[in-house]
Amino acid sequence: MDQRFELPGFSGTLFHPDHADYDASRKVYNGMIDRRPAVIARCSSAADVVLAVNLAQAKGLTLSVFGGGHAVTGTAVCDGGICVDLRGMKRIDIDPAAKTCRAEAGMNWGEFDAATTARGLAMTGGRNPTTGIAGLTVGSGSGWLERKFGYVCDNLIKAEVVTADGRQVIASDTENPDLFWGLRGGGGNFGVVTAFHFRLYDLPPAILGGVLLYPAPMAGAVLKNFRDFMQTAPDEVSGGMVFTTAPDAPFVPPPARGQPVAMLQLVYAGDPEEGARVLASLRAFGPPAADLLQPTPYTVLQTQGGNFPGTQNYWTADFLSQLPDEAIDAYAKLALTPISPQSAIIIVAGGGAPSRVAEEATAFGMRTAPWNVHYICAWTDPADNAKNIERVKAAASVLKPWATGRVYLNYIGDEGQARIEGSFGAEKLARLRALKTKWDPQNFFRHNQNIRPA
Ligand SMILES: Cc1cc2nc3c(=O)[nH]c(=O)nc-3n(C[C@H](O)[C@H](O)[C@H](O)COP(=O)(O)OP(=O)(O)OC[C@H]3O[C@@H](n4cnc5c(N)ncnc54)[C@H](O)[C@@H]3O)c2cc1C
Structure with missing residues (x-):
């Protein structure tokens, strides 16, 4: 029988494998991940976290940290170790x-x-x-x-x-x-x-945001126009182009329902009337099959992305150094053949405030890329995993000639140590490894996108 770990003085809840809520508590967003911690320690205070860390150190156990369980790597949960579950701390x-x-x-x-x-x-x-x-x-x-x-x-x-x-x-x-x-x-x-x-x-209580929806064959022309628009767009405008499958929903014009579409997802972080003036030329282009931009509470805009917890997820990403017509012509073809109805490929415009923070000010590896492309691919049947993963990799190869070699680590699954280290560049990696040596010389926090001690 597995060893049963207790935590005297712990004020949260411990979920051992025989607990009725153990299985629900170890589920993460990515349905490909099926890990069984020896105990899930749902902490209710920092003191609880200290107890869990000390127990894992004393027993030589793996420790994982569960914030919201959304990393597609599934590193929030570990096999046989202690999962420090922070969902009891929401003040x-x-x-x-x-x-x-x-x-x-x-x-x-x-x-x-x-x-x-x-x-x-x-x-x-x-x-x-x-x-x-x-x-x-x-x-x-x-x-x-x-x-x-x-x-x-x-x-x-x-x-x-x-x-x-x-x-x-x-x-x-x-x-x-x-x-x-x-x-x-x-x-x-x-x-x-x-x-x-x-x-x-x-x-403001409502900001201008939502999507402009186009049939997939218009993807290339719309993306070129969006690229040019973003060259001079004010910081208030954030956005990206999403290749996905339109839902069978009343707000989608009937011919587009269930079909591959290209959507411009846009937000104007300021006065909505000023936003309408700034975004007018984008809205006129095409024109879109549906213009769903309207003043909307930020909390509502935050629910408009795809959300498919428990599906099979394979994600990858790349920062791009440029997006010439040639790149768009090749990339736009991907809009025609979504990997699955739950999948999306999104290319987000960079620039603005993050690009004006000094590169060395934070550990984050790539501030100046004008585009970040993210392949968010999900499907329901595990039998499709091998085939679909190959399809995602093939799709992601299209823009590789324009990739910086750096990647936004929040957007990828387990792609190996070289990809993690490459995301920071040599200088920053050396600084991170020295920091790791100072704060965690034994690499205790290793169930993650790991930076090894020097
Ligand atoms: C549907 C969806 C939408 C997303 N949208 C975005 C987006 O818009 N922008 C974006 O940047 N990313 C986005 N992501 C990616 C997301 O940022 C990462 O998956 C991130 O790791 C999720 O945080 P979490 O707390 O849910 O992670 P978890 O899976 O709980 O944890 C992931 C890792 O983060 C570390 N960690 C977690 N909590 C702590 C802690 N308290 N202290 C120290 N380390 C900790 C650990 O190493 C852990 O293994 C999205 C993911 C999903 C599934």
């Missing part, structure tokens, strides 16, 4: 005068956005309400407000962290600034963050 305190908040690490973006917008404030956040704030933030954090407000990690003021040796420390510009640097893009390699302190911004 948020907002200071409207200072426009800051302290959010515990078990919150997801739906919970975070609901709390901040209730006070008329917002920050860049993940484009899906059930994604955890924790994994997304330590991986940098891209979202629809980023060109205006920066990446999520650019808005981190301070983090409360439990280290590999079970200490509780603060990471900020003034306390442990090296750790603070590493937490902004270096992933879960340096400790377990128990709370994040973020800057917040005023945002």
Whole structure:
């Protein structure tokens, strides 16, 4: 029989394999992942996290950290070890005068956005309400407000962290600034963050956002126009082009329902009337089969992406250095043949606030790429895995000639150590490895996109 680990003094809930909620608690977004921790420790405080870390260290057990369970790598759960589950820690305190908040690490973006917008404030956040704030933030954090407000990690003021040796420390510009640097893009390699302190911004109750929907054969022409538009677009505009399958829904014009489509997904982070003026030329182009841009609460816009928890997921991504016509002509063909109805390929425009932060200011590996392409491929039948994974890899090969060689780590599954290390570049990788050697010399936090100690 498996060893049963107990945690004297633990104030949260322990889910052992015989617990009625064990199976539900070990499920992650990617249905390909089926791991069985010896115990899932749903923590209710930083002190609980310390207990779990100390137990794993004492027993030589693997430790995984579960924020929202959305990483397609499935690293939130481990086999046979301790899963530090933060979903019992969801307190948020907002200071409207200072426009800051302290959010515990078990919150997801739906919970975070609901709390901040209730006070008329917002920050860049993940484009899906059930994604955890924790994994997304330590991986940098891209979202629809980023060109205006920066990446999520650019808005981190301070983090409360439990280290590999079970200490509780603060990471900020003034306390442990090296750790603070590493937490902004270096992933879960340096400790377990128990709370994040973020800057917040005023945002109107409704902002202009939504999609312009085109038949898939128009993908190339629309993407070229969008590329040219984004060259001079103000920071308020964030957006990307999505190749996907239109849902069979009333808002989709009947000929497009269930068909491959190319959608421009757009957000104007400011006054909606000004947004309508700025986006007028994009809306006129084509014209789109459906113009679904309208003033919408930010929390509603945040629910408009695909969400298929439990499906089989294979994702990959690339930062691009440029997007010439030749690249678009080749890439646009992918719009015609979606991998599955649940799949999407999205190319997001860079620039704006994140590109003006100094490259060396954070661990995040690539700020200046004008485009980030993300293959978000999902399907329902595991029997299709081998065939579909090959199809995704073939699709992703089309834009490789224009890829920077760097990748946004939040957007990929397990593609091997070289891909992780390559995402930072040699100089930053050396700095990250030195940091790892200082904060986690035994590589205790290794069930992640791992940075090895020097
Ligand atoms: C539907 C969907 C939409 C997404 N949209 C976006 C998007 O718009 N922008 C974007 O940037 N990414 C997006 N992602 C990717 C997402 O950022 C990553 O999957 C991220 O890891 C999810 O965070 P999580 O807390 O849910 O992760 P988990 O799977 O719980 O954790 C992943 C890893 O993060 C680390 N980690 C988690 N919690 C902590 C902690 N408290 N302290 C230290 N390390 C920790 C650990 O290494 C862990 O293995 C999306 C993913 C999905 C499934």
